[in-house]
Amino acid sequence: MSLLKPFSKLPGLNTANILLVESEEQFQQSLADALVEETAVTVNVRLAKSLPLPMENEESRPRIDLVVFIINLTSELSFQSAEASLKYLDPGYFLGKVCFMVTNARKASAPTERLDAVRKLAASLHCPLLFAEDQTPDGVANATERLLTILKVSAGLVPMATALYLSNLTRCTVPPDIDQPSFD
Amino acid sequence: MERQHNSVVRTPLNSVVVQRRSKSKSYRQSYRSCLGAASRLGLTPALTARRLNTSRRAPKSHNITDKVDPEQLTLLLKTEWKLSYVTPLYQFRHTQLKSYSRQLSAFIAAEKQQGLAVDAEGSQSSFRVSFSVVQGMTETADDAETVLIQIHSKPMFAKQDDPQKLVWSGWLACINGNPDYLSSLSKDFICLPLFGSSGPEVLTTLVKSWFQQMFDCCFGPLEISHTSLQWLVALWTNCHTESNIQHLRMIWTLPVTPPLQITYTVDAQDAWELWSSVRKDPEEESEGGEEVEEGGSIDLKEVMRFMQGLKNHFYRHFRLDLSAGSLQQVSTALGSAKYSGRIKVSSDGKNCSQSFSQDTFLLTHTRKDKCCTNIFFLSF
Numbered sequence: 435m436s437l438l439k440p441f442s443k444l445p446g447l448n449t450a451n452i453l454l455v456e457s458e459e460q461f462q463q464s465l466a467d468a469l470v471e472e473t474a475v476t477v478n479v480r481l482a483k484s485l486p487l488p489m490e491n492e493e494s495r496p497r498i499d500l501v502v503f504i505i506n507l508t509s510e511l512s513f514q515s516a517e518a519s520l521k522y523l524d525p526g527y528f529l530g531k532v533c534f535m536v537t538n539a540r541k542a543s544a545p546t547e548r549l550d551a552v553r554k555l556a557a558s559l560h561c562p563l564l565f566a567e568d569q570t571p572d573g574v575a576n577a578t579e580r581l582l583t584i585l586k587v588s589a590g591l592v593p594m595a596t597a598l599y600l601s602n603l604t605r606c607t608v609p610p611d612i613d614q615p616s617f618d
Numbered sequence: 619m620e621r622q623h624n625s626v627v628r629t630p631l632n633s634v635v636v637q638r639r640s641k642s643k644s645y646r647q648s649y650r651s652c653l654g655a656a657s658r659l660g661l662t663p664a665l666t667a668r669r670l671n672t673s674r675r676a677p678k679s680h681n682i683t684d685k686v687d688p689e690q691l692t693l694l695l696k697t698e699w700k701l702s703y704v705t706p707l708y709q710f711r712h713t714q715l716k717s718y719s720r721q722l723s724a725f726i727a728a729e730k731q732q733g734l735a736v737d738a739e740g741s742q743s744s745f746r747v748s749f750s751v752v753q754g755m756t757e758t759a760d761d762a763e764t765v766l767i768q769i770h771s772k773p774m775f776a777k778q779d780d781p782q783k784l785v786w787s788g789w790l791a792c793i794n795g796n797p798d799y800l801s802s803l804s805k806d807f808i809c810l811p812l813f814g815s816s817g818p819e820v821l822t823t824l825v826k827s828w829f830q831q832m833f834d835c836c837f838g839p840l841e842i843s844h845t846s847l848q849w850l851v852a853l854w855t856n857c858h859t860e861s862n863i864q865h866l867r868m869i870w871t872l873p874v875t876p877p878l879q880i881t882y883t884v885d886a887q888d889a890w891e892l893w894s895s896v897r898k899d900p901e902e903e904s905e906g907g908e909e910v911e912e913g914g915s916i917d918l919k920e921v922m923r924f925m926q927g928l929k930n931h932f933y934r935h936f937r938l939d940l941s942a943g944s945l946q947q948v949s950t951a952l953g954s955a956k957y958s959g960r961i962k963v964s965s966d967g968k969n970c971s972q973s974f975s976q977d978t979f980l981l982t983h984t985r986k987d988k989c990c991t992n993i994f995f996l997s998f
Contacts, residue, residue: 508873510941543944543957545844 450589456504485522530597699814786817
């Protein structure tokens with residue numbers, strides 16, 4: 435199985451590499467355009483529809499610092515594809531180098547069970563869960579800013595902060611009574 | 619962060635949709651994972667327990683005409699009802715229905731005249747409202763009786779002697795209400811949480827505002843969620859042995875441009891065979907010799923497996939994964955339900971009015987502001 439490994443390559447100087455995984459391949463495009471605008475750090479954005487990544491690029495691919503799974507809550511397929519891709523990541527990634535980003539959480543057509551499922555998934559993997567608005571440039575800018583914060587820490591560019599430490603602070607939690615029905 | 623961002627962003631109404639691709643991309647990834655991951659998905663019982671039941675009692679059908687007057691029954695059947703939820707009504711008495719009828723007709727007449735300049739003939743376009751009780755629709759002792767409201771009026775250009783026609787009808791009902799919830803209400807309140815209406819929207823809003831003024835209640839739109847529609851698919855298929863459903867039709871919409879609407883019709887017998895194979899499998903895997911419960915409970919997992927089977931079949935023929943879309947409508951010969959909150963209950967086409975069968979179910983639904991309403995699903 436071709437696992438994506440976090441520490442098998444050397445890091446670049448003042449660079450950060452981020453991998454955006456999205457089944458619909460829409461939001462990742464606008465996010466990528468906004469992410470490369472960053473000037474303080476050289477940000478390389480890789481896009482993928484799902485994991486595993488193709489073997490041909492194995493040597494030329496740089497070390498991936500942060501893997502972001504973008505899940506569209508209105509589509510069940512999006513969630514299933516993200517969940518299936520998780521098993522192609524080396525467990526070392528789950529120490530703060532994986533992040534979940536959810537879009538369309540406010541849409542009425544997104545069933546609430548799906549958001550609960552994503553929350554449970556993120557909580558069980560100790561990963562942060564971000565909500566993003568992908569239709570307006572403001573929303574994209576907001577999402578970019580948050581991703582850059584996490585990315586800089588994962589790439590080791592922030593002194594005194596490591597990815598594991600940040601993920602401990604930002605990881606998703608579910609309330610303990612999520613399984614309790616309100617009425618029988 | 620240095621900048622203070624206003625994180626409230628207005629989501630535009632039309633979202634960008636995916637362009638329909640002519641070449642089929644590899645959905646194989648998700649197709650493979652569908653079969654294995656279906657049980658691991660977030661649609662496991664533990665997550666939906668927060669909002670909905672995870673397993674339901676399989677319905678027992680019984681003859682409804684024993685309990686309900688057939689004439690009143692025909693008023694309820696074969697009409698498409700738009701559903702809303704209602705908070706409990708304060709001091710609504712089943713004994714004062716006549717006075718309620720008079721008050722509501724006066725209210726409607728007054729509201730109608732607000733826009734008009736002068737109305738010379740007072741009774742020309744007057745509305746006659748009748749409240750009546752439909753006895754026998756309740757399932758438990760705690761349920762309040764169903765109230766039927768009808769509005770008759772003369773059409774615009776009718777002659778003097780023409781009889782008044784039914785222009786609007788609606789009902790308030792509570793069937794299989796949660797006993798804990800019902801007993802927690804104070805004595806002055808009556809819980810009739812489901813309101814169905816059929817007719818012009820103007821009259822619906824008038825009736826609702828009258829109820830809000832009289833009984834201090836709130837009305838809100840009720841949408842039939844995606845999971846509930848899937849429950850209906852399974853439960854109606856389960857009824858196939860008792861009353862022939864004739865076909866199982868589902869309407870899915872896919873978010874592409876131009877929008878794609880798929881009507882997926884399954885023959886009743888095929889649906890039944892798939893459903894019974896879904897129900898039988900876990901029993902075969904468990905220790906042999908366990909008796910099959912008659913009319914046992916149906917678990918959410920079985921419903922999901924059934925839906926997954928239907929989607930896989932569709933994928934095998936058309937290479938379109940219906941998981942990417944959303945289920946909008948389910949209909950069988952027993953009735954239809956739409957995502958927008960409209961239901962229609964049809965009678966069994968072959969049998970005449972003597973042999974209806976009634977199944978009622980309970981859904982507990984939690985609204986965002988943490989006030990609970992009980993909703994029921996009624997299917998014949």
